[in-house]
Amino acid sequence: MDFLNSIILLTNFIIVPGITYGSQLALGAIGVTLIYGVLRFANFAYGDLMAFGTMVVILMTWYLQSKGISFGLLPTALLALPIGILLTIAVSLFFDKTVFEYYRNKKSNPVTFIVVSLGIMFVLNAVVRIIIGPNDINFMDGHKFIMKAREFKQLTGLNEGLAIKSTQVITLVTTIITCSILFYFLNKTKTGKSMRAYSNNEDLALLSGIDPKKIVLITWVIVSILATVAGTLYGLDKSFKPFTYFNNLLPIFAATIVGGIGNPLGAFYGGFLIAFSEIGLTYAYKKFFKYIMPESLEPSTLIQFISTDYKFAISFAILIVVLIFRPNGIFKGKVI
Amino acid sequence: MIKNIDFRICFSVMTILTVLVGLFQSWGIALSMLNLCLISAVMAMGVNIQWGFAGLINFGVMGFLAIGGLATVLVSVPPVHEAWSAGGIGILISGLFLAAVVISVFMINKKLSKHKYKNYFVFLIIILSIPLLKFIAGPSISKIESINAATSGFLGGANLPIIFSWFVGAILSALVAFVVGKVCLGLRSDYLAISTLLVSGIIITIVKHEEWLSRGVKNVIGLKRPVPYEVNLQESEWFINLVQFFNSSKLSNVLDPEAKISLLNQLVISSSGVFVKLCFSLIFLVVVFVILYFSEKALNSPWGRMMRAIRDNEEAARAMGKNVVKQHLFIFMLGSAIIGFAGAMLVTYDGLFTPSSYQPLRYTFLIWVMVLLGGTGNNYGAVLGGFVVWFIWIQSAPFAMVLINLFTNHLDETSYIKEHFQNSVPYFRYLMMGLGLLLVMRYRPEGLLPEKIIKN
Numbered sequence: 170m171d172f173l174n175s176i177i178l179l180t181n182f183i184i185v186p187g188i189t190y191g192s193q194l195a196l197g198a199i200g201v202t203l204i205y206g207v208l209r210f211a212n213f214a215y216g217d218l219m220a221f222g223t224m225v226v227i228l229m230t231w232y233l234q235s236k237g238i239s240f241g242l243l244p245t246a247l248l249a250l251p252i253g254i255l256l257t258i259a260v261s262l263f264f265d266k267t268v269f270e271y272y273r274n275k276k277s278n279p280v281t282f283i284v285v286s287l288g289i290m291f292v293l294n295a296v297v298r299i300i301i302g303p304n305d306i307n308f309m310d311g312h313k314f315i316m317k318a319r320e321f322k323q324l325t326g327l328n329e330g331l332a333i334k335s336t337q338v339i340t341l342v343t344t345i346i347t348c349s350i351l352f353y354f355l356n357k358t359k360t361g362k363s364m365r366a367y368s369n370n371e372d373l374a375l376l377s378g379i380d381p382k383k384i385v386l387i388t389w390v391i392v393s394i395l396a397t398v399a400g401t402l403y404g405l406d407k408s409f410k411p412f413t414y415f416n417n418l419l420p421i422f423a424a425t426i427v428g429g430i431g432n433p434l435g436a437f438y439g440g441f442l443i444a445f446s447e448i449g450l451t452y453a454y455k456k457f458f459k460y461i462m463p464e465s466l467e468p469s470t471l472i473q474f475i476s477t478d479y480k481f482a483i484s485f486a487i488l489i490v491v492l493i494f495r496p497n498g499i500f501k502g503k504v505i
Numbered sequence: 506m507i508k509n510i511d512f513r514i515c516f517s518v519m520t521i522l523t524v525l526v527g528l529f530q531s532w533g534i535a536l537s538m539l540n541l542c543l544i545s546a547v548m549a550m551g552v553n554i555q556w557g558f559a560g561l562i563n564f565g566v567m568g569f570l571a572i573g574g575l576a577t578v579l580v581s582v583p584p585v586h587e588a589w590s591a592g593g594i595g596i597l598i599s600g601l602f603l604a605a606v607v608i609s610v611f612m613i614n615k616k617l618s619k620h621k622y623k624n625y626f627v628f629l630i631i632i633l634s635i636p637l638l639k640f641i642a643g644p645s646i647s648k649i650e651s652i653n654a655a656t657s658g659f660l661g662g663a664n665l666p667i668i669f670s671w672f673v674g675a676i677l678s679a680l681v682a683f684v685v686g687k688v689c690l691g692l693r694s695d696y697l698a699i700s701t702l703l704v705s706g707i708i709i710t711i712v713k714h715e716e717w718l719s720r721g722v723k724n725v726i727g728l729k730r731p732v733p734y735e736v737n738l739q740e741s742e743w744f745i746n747l748v749q750f751f752n753s754s755k756l757s758n759v760l761d762p763e764a765k766i767s768l769l770n771q772l773v774i775s776s777s778g779v780f781v782k783l784c785f786s787l788i789f790l791v792v793v794f795v796i797l798y799f800s801e802k803a804l805n806s807p808w809g810r811m812m813r814a815i816r817d818n819e820e821a822a823r824a825m826g827k828n829v830v831k832q833h834l835f836i837f838m839l840g841s842a843i844i845g846f847a848g849a850m851l852v853t854y855d856g857l858f859t860p861s862s863y864q865p866l867r868y869t870f871l872i873w874v875m876v877l878l879g880g881t882g883n884n885y886g887a888v889l890g891g892f893v894v895w896f897i898w899i900q901s902a903p904f905a906m907v908l909i910n911l912f913t914n915h916l917d918e919t920s921y922i923k924e925h926f927q928n929s930v931p932y933f934r935y936l937m938m939g940l941g942l943l944l945v946m947r948y949r950p951e952g953l954l955p956e957k958i959i960k961n
Binding site: 298494 | 562624628635636639688689692693694695696698699700702703704706707710711713714864865866870873874877925926928929932933934935936938939940942943946947950
């Protein structure tokens, strides 16, 4: 019984939140990595692109709610998602046409691209804050819990409860669907293959007749879809605040580089690695050891590697360790 | 497009603009803007040394500014004796332990540089040291933080004049930059950008949460000043005489003696604030001129030539026998020291240390906009960038207000849209910055004052 309790405890506090947060990071990281692989720069405006997409989704959700439309047990935001994706694609393509294309044709160095993406970051940041304001917005509606801790206790008779929020399940399902479509597209379809070829060796790809304009267009479309989906899922799970989205860029970058920059599968794993280490290393295992250890050996301290204040710092530290020991990432980079 | 703008013209324009703000808004606003312009100029010069001279991309500006700010607390605040006697020893021991860890990591790197498992040793040491450090320092930290938690709860500082902290901030920043540089400088430019950004995030997290050090998010307020306090000024004889002298014409118009005294009182109160800011401006001006002088000297010295050679062609410079790694590390430390200096100046000017106010957008990327807009590789450009960007940053809110009022004129006073836009006025500055950066990068990528290329 104690053993079961301890397992449930870990599931409730580490595995379930870890999978949710990891999926959100993974989706974001795949977007960053695709931009890096195909367009060859680190896009600092990505966090704000996520915020922009989520903002459109929220506005659309409010509109739908005012019309009395809802999605039953599921959050209305899922209905609003397509509009958010479309507008985000439009914004991405607009910035690509007006800004990035010029530097791409000039073959500018990566640093110029980074600086320009900073400019776009400022602009998007302002646009989001001007339209929707800097405050916390909770736009989750529909059914909140699939399983409440109390219900679980009654159901199983265990001491520990297991709470599963519906947003957590939605996040996982959406991530699985999105990622399987994406990896199918990249690995099996002709366009996806040409994208990988372009990422791998630009000149060779051009020689074999791949149209670079089409590749760039498709990349921005995919990236915008991923950004909006990841942003909306994060916003549903926690809440929407423009500043948080900017801050999330940092663990997303960490996940991207840990997985090998330019490598989508690596970014996927990187997201989960970052999420689980953030949650796992800041969790106090005292109660867990209470269950599995004999009473005489009960721990007196919290058994916590580092305090929760340093949650973000962990992902940064992991990144720096990876950069020193394996600068190409745990999974070798630069192969979409 | 004008190829070469004389820096004197630019600075005259900025001076005129500042004077105009003084005349039309108020001298208090103009001077506080000038002061922040000067501080920003110092920050921009620090970044310019790293990016303009050596091509090192440092997105960790915020972290080094925070270290400078931390230095003001550590230097100027009076020590809390109770806290020292309660947990001082524990903190000192853990400080020594931390130093031992850092040194042993460096020693392993040096002595066992060829060893197969070197990296694993380093990794193991760092991983083991964190819980150990917590174990050593934990009890003392909780003791220190429990002493007068509401008003102090930290170790305090050395109770020295706050001017010292500017230099201490520079030294601390340089030391941190040494460690960061050792770790990150070998990386490619975009990795360096990301990893310095993350390191600055770690620094801010530490400053925010280590309450025994600087009260963390509880903030330290009421720091010392290198200039007189308004209250003391208002009571001193010479200052009242000075105010009387400057406003003699205004005062002589008032005939009633009682009204005269109350007017004088008002004038003294309002001018004391201006006077304090003026004193700050003078000190900051001296700092800017000294740093500018030495940066110019350095840029035009053989060392500066070497740095530019390394920046423009690292391989060639290496082939000429220049130690690129060492020079990069040195210039990274130098630039960070200047940024730390500016961070201490900023906190001194504000009179309070608020770790939660450090945000990358304001304290890293804005400084970068200054450097890029002003002119990469040109010290005057960095100073000008500091002025222009801060000027726009402050003045864009009133400007946006005017624009919004113009466009929503036909709308009702209580209209939702009008109110919404008026509330979001502060964010128009981000829009201006972004557009400004994009335009400069497109049409004048070398900045307002381009780098001067000296031909012998």
